[in-house]
Amino acid sequence: MSKAQQSYPVQIEQLLLQGGRVLDPQVNLDKVTDVHIMNGKIKKIGKVDAKSFKGQIVDCQDKLIIPGLVDMHVHLREPGREDKETIETGCRAAMAGGFTAVCCMPNTQPPIDSRSHVEFIKERSEGFLVDVHPIAAVTKGLQGEELTEMGDMTDGGAVGFSDDGWPVKQASLLRRALEYAKMFGHPIIDHCEELSLSEDGVMHEGFVSTGLGMKGIPSISEEITVARDLLVAEYTGGPLHIAHVSTKGSVRLIREAKKRGVSVTAETCPHYLVLTDEAVRSFNTNMKMKPPLRTDEDQQALIEALQDGTIDVIASDHAPHAIEEKETEYNTAAFGIIGLETTLGIVMTHLIAKGLITLEEMIQKMAVNPRKILRLAECSIQVNASANLTVLDPNIDWTIDKTTFYSKSRNTPFDGWPMKGGCLGVLNKGQLFLNC
């Protein structure tokens, strides 16, 4: 994936994706064939005579054509911190990373906590290839005191609610938010952290933090809030989505709750699946995020949770930061890393190629389930459906190079990592983007 020359999406009337493996478990589709797209819609799935075809042809031999991927947890920083990322640069990073949709978190400046803020995001992203779905704040100003106008924001286009960056601090507010969420059908997405337990910790509390003499964030800081949230979700029947699950204990709690029929879904992020707190020994501040990198045992539990369906979604938690916020001491560096341009490669290289999850499972966790959870329009590969597609090259060898990112930020722990498999291009709204 050399991106020395950055490319742009182009509007295409007639497009032929030729000879790819077309794969969509939602409609039991798995065959090597052509896909003819006309004015943004799938016209035909089947052999098309290329010689008489009038339009653009993309050779998809040995490539995979799958439903467009969604990253349901990203921070786009606009409004307020356009130096780190804008809606436009975030969308460009998303396209390059294989996503046709992203959901942006409300902790902007000001936060997305009213209908006009939600509409601002929708207007700013109108016409972009990537669909941008705002997640609105649960509480006004993310202050944890007063609920926002959730119904009004749903009408404006919000697809979920979160105080991400912070937990929903009070159980009583969470209760009311879940009651409303039940009416509107869009989930409460909680960043589970008991602040009195994480305090000013900077990494996972355990053997490594003790050795390094660094302040720890214990697993129970996450788990105690997961447990609370699950109880409130069970009591209210409202839809709860647990963001960025990082511990074995959280997995156990969510698995048990799902068995009891609690309306809960969960996500984890690529970094928890391929890095552990051992990586903090490097003092590379790109190993610092919330929740923190945990242990081997936690990582194993997360992988099992992906396999057995306890964890429904893989999301990046793309969190752009300015260089000066990261190029500082570990203790003072900002929490968070970017992920839009690395998630797919990490999943293909470290999960699929190693046989830990299948391609079909990846499609479930990165295309199908996020849309279901957020009640987005279904996206499947069928004649007459909108052509919302990601084209993967499962065989390409490439190296993550942060200097070539479309994102405005560079805070990745994966710079220099060798990858096998990546995104050839994406298609949505009649626009085609090809990674050059």
Ligand SMILES: [Zn+2]
């Ligand atoms: Zn969070």
